[in-house]
Amino acid sequence: MDIGVREPIVAYGKKNFSIEEYLEFERASIEKHEYYQGEIFAMSGAGNMHNLIFSNVFGDLAYRLKGKACKPFGSDMRVHIPENTLFTYPDISIFCKDLTVQGFDNDNFTEPSAIIEILSPSTKNYDRGDKFKLYRDIPTLKEYILIDSETISVEAFRLNEHNHWELEEYKKPDDILSIQTVQVSLLLSEIYDGVKVK
Secondary structure, three states: OOOOOOOEOOEOOEOOOOHHHHHHHHHHOOOOEEEEOOEEEEOOOOOHHHHHHHHHHHHHHHHHOOOOOOEEEOOOOEEEEOOOOEEEOOOEEEEOOOOEEOOOOOOEEEOOOEEEEEEOOOOHHHHHOHHHHHHOOOOOOOEEEEEEOOOOOEEEEEEOOOOOEEEEEEOOOOOEEEEOOOOEEEEHHHHOOOOOOO
């Protein structure tokens, strides 16, 4: 069962943290936290369906992109967006350039080309709304893909030639999700293999 998210935590007896304090806090923590404009937020735990979808998608991407310029990373990869201060851990991020380390330490990376989030009941509104707004500040981001963990439903947002985000939806097991950034296509039946959905 997923736990709730987006409630700021109170640590060290204070609420407003510097980035350096957040990173020190994160190094000492066994759980992951987001940071945004001085506040630290506990991140949700992942349920079984979420983990199955992750394994299906990440495994396929890792195999198909082996030896290529673009590389997928899982949720241990911390992404930082200097433009709005967010530090977060996307479910899957794809980097198509050399990994750019952000200056605070060697574990913060910027400039992903695509991000994939697997929606859970407790996170779907945040992932579709405020988090997508924050992700749009990443200058290199070309694709944002949301995979529902309860129903067969994938939303792919892509930047068009006019630099506007367009949505393409996939709802059937025989639909084919095109991850255009890396020219990889995935059948929804493969994405949801072994997953009990409504």
